[in-house]
Amino acid sequence: MERQVFPFTTRGGFVEQLAACLPRAEHTLRLFDPDFAIWDLGGSATDAVLRRFLKAGGRLQLAAHDGRVLEREAPRFLRLVKDYGHAVEFRRTSQSLRQLTDSFCIADERHLVRRFHSDHFRGEAVFDGPADINTPLERFLTIWDESGAGMFANSTGL
Template sequence: MDRQVIPFTTRAEFQQHLATCLSRAERTLQMFDPDFSIWQLGSSASDAQLRRFFQGGGRLELVAHDGKPVERDAPRFLRLLDDYAHLIEVRRTPPSLRQLTDSFCIADQRDIVRRFHAEHFRGEAVFNGVPDLQISLERFITIWLASSPGLYANSTGL
């Protein structure tokens, strides 16, 4: 498949491109969102895609400001955290990064689905766009290094 850049503006389009990104992932998933509330991480479809990914040895790095929506609304994802704890690392941003409002998922440093602002659905999906991901990869690494393992007193650690 050649490089594809697909703009989107609706929740349905975001979900569709995120599902495609998850289904294409084999080695790494790097995700950042303020709270992952609209990602549907607890849906049966996401659960199946992520289980396939983990069964193949894939690793997930997830960073959020707040994990309460995932804990409240995504029991399937919480089971994934239990089942594949050795392949999942969850971090929480420090207060100094809480102003960050973008949202993105990077798969295998090749594909990305990003919303320009977490409060809106306008964004783009880029598949097979390695050069397009450089800034987002650097941004994720910066966020990741500044964040710490989740310290909420809950089961997710988000």
């Protein structure tokens, strides 16, 4: 496949590109956002895509500063995590990383959707661009290594 780049500047553009990226993943999905508030991880379409991905043996890694939005507003996503807990891992960022404000999804180290700042919708999607993934992947791995296990602190045991 040939590298494709799609810039976006609106919430709809972000949602559209994320919806195009998630089903492309076969092995790994790595997600970082301060709180995942606008990702619609609890939506039925996203749930269906993530369930197919996880059922096929995919691994999902999420890192965030705060998981309360997902706890409150995404019961479907929490059920998915309960059903596929062996394939989903959460990390909560340490205090030293709380200044990070970007937001991104990396699928199979080939596809990327990123917002340059989590308070804005300006960003880009890159499909079939493994060279474009190097810096965001290094960033994610650094965030991952410097974050603690467990994102949620509720009775679900996540």
